[in-house]
Structures are given as structure tokens and as C-alpha cells.
Amino acid sequence: MVLDDKGEYAPDQLAAYEVPLRTGDELRTPHDVAAVLRTVHTGTHIYPRDRGSTVMGMTLFTVDPTTVTPAPFTNDDWPLTLLRCLTSPSAEERPQARLCGFLFLAPDRLRLYVDTEEVLPGITAADVRPGGARTALLAALSSLLDEQRLTTTDTDDPHRSRVVDLTDW
Incomplete structure (x- = not known):
């Protein structure tokens, strides 16, 4: 999922979050993914060096959903x-x-x-x-x-x- 500040299109202004869609043999629902993204995109988060890189000029964060408390349904x-x-x-x-x-x-x-x-x-x-x-x-x-x-x-x-x-x- 690629997120931006309002109206940004330049790759260096975008942040990409990679969230695994599987948890064991089960697929995460769209709500599961949105809840994880809502959590990691708000507040301050420190990502280990091995969880951050770049892709297509964007900052890429690899999210481990087992370490994130999903935001509640809104x-x-x-x-x-x-x-x-x-x-x-x-x-x-x-x-x-x-x-x-x-x-x-x-x-x-x-x-x-x-x-x-x-x-x-x-x-x-x-x-x-x-x-x-x-x-x-x-x-x-x-x-x-x-x-x-x-x-x-x-x-x-x-x-x-x-x-x-x-x-x-």
C-alpha cells in the first residue's frame, strides 16, 4: 500500500508499506490490512534497519503484523x-x-x-x-x-x- 501526504505524487514523498496477506494458512481480510496500516501510519514508529528500504524511489517499510496492534474498526x-x-x-x-x-x-x-x-x-x-x-x-x-x-x-x-x-x- 502506498500512502502520501495530500496531493503528493513524487516518489520521494511517498511511503510504501508491505503487509503480508497471509497469516499461516489464512488470508488477512481487507479490514485486517486497513487496521494494521492505520496503526503504522499514525503516531511515531521506529523500524529496524532490516525493515526499511526503497522501491521505485519510495521509502518502503516491511510491516510485521504480529508486532502491531491493529487499530479498531471505525x-x-x-x-x-x-x-x-x-x-x-x-x-x-x-x-x-x-x-x-x-x-x-x-x-x-x-x-x-x-x-x-x-x-x-x-x-x-x-x-x-x-x-x-x-x-x-x-x-x-x-x-x-x-x-x-x-x-x-x-x-x-x-x-x-x-x-x-x-x-x-
């Missing part, structure tokens, strides 16, 4: 949960709506750009609250995309055919 983790469910659903919950992109509109509002093969042509922008009822939303998303009562007007967004407001759903 409200900022809800969007990651929602996006992960949309991009990697289980076989039982495979949605008909396919995620094409997303945009944070506010701390508690996320615009999902989705398309469907069967419901509507074009890209639908669905505004949601990531911390809401995700399981119910994911199950009903495809059927809600053509609800006229939920359709709103947003002429500023050129990436959609329509906008559906699901923030109160």
Missing part, C-alpha cells in the same frame, strides 16, 4: 465493506448491478456508478449511505434502480444516465 471502514461486497460478492449474493465506479460525496454519502444488463440501459448513479443497511441494500439494489419515486435530477454529473437517491432507503 465508521470510515463502512465504505470499504460496501465496495468489497459489490466487487467480490459470494456466489449466493451475486448482484445483478455491476459496480463501474464510485465517488465520495460527503463523509456519510457515497455515489455508486452501476450498470445492469437487464434493468436499465446506461450507467445509474445510486447515492447511498455506506453505514446503512448494506445487506438489504445489496439485495434490493437492482430492483431499486428503476424506481421513479427515487430518481432525482443531477445535471452536473456527466457519468450517469440517471441518479437514484437511496440514502434514506
Whole structure:
């Protein structure tokens, strides 16, 4: 994972953290990795010489997760949960709506750009609250995309055919 200060792109201003994705025979979840990164990226940490190097001009830190107390789950983790469910659903919950992109509109509002093969042509922008009822939303998303009562007007967004407001759903 490469992290930066706001707006930095120069390699010497970036820090890369290498976190092993396996712990024995188990894979770490995206939340596990985010929790470890949140811990090592905040506060003061001293890395042994054998844990730091450079890669592609960036400072590289090799993180040993067994020595890090992962940061607790926060409200900022809800969007990651929602996006992960949309991009990697289980076989039982495979949605008909396919995620094409997303945009944070506010701390508690996320615009999902989705398309469907069967419901509507074009890209639908669905505004949601990531911390809401995700399981119910994911199950009903495809059927809600053509609800006229939920359709709103947003002429500023050129990436959609329509906008559906699901923030109160």
C-alpha cells in the first residue's frame, strides 16, 4: 500500500508499506490490512534497519503484523465493506448491478456508478449511505434502480444516465 501526504505524487514523498496477506494458512481480510496500516501510519514508529528500504524511489517499510496492534474498526471502514461486497460478492449474493465506479460525496454519502444488463440501459448513479443497511441494500439494489419515486435530477454529473437517491432507503 502506498500512502502520501495530500496531493503528493513524487516518489520521494511517498511511503510504501508491505503487509503480508497471509497469516499461516489464512488470508488477512481487507479490514485486517486497513487496521494494521492505520496503526503504522499514525503516531511515531521506529523500524529496524532490516525493515526499511526503497522501491521505485519510495521509502518502503516491511510491516510485521504480529508486532502491531491493529487499530479498531471505525465508521470510515463502512465504505470499504460496501465496495468489497459489490466487487467480490459470494456466489449466493451475486448482484445483478455491476459496480463501474464510485465517488465520495460527503463523509456519510457515497455515489455508486452501476450498470445492469437487464434493468436499465446506461450507467445509474445510486447515492447511498455506506453505514446503512448494506445487506438489504445489496439485495434490493437492482430492483431499486428503476424506481421513479427515487430518481432525482443531477445535471452536473456527466457519468450517469440517471441518479437514484437511496440514502434514506
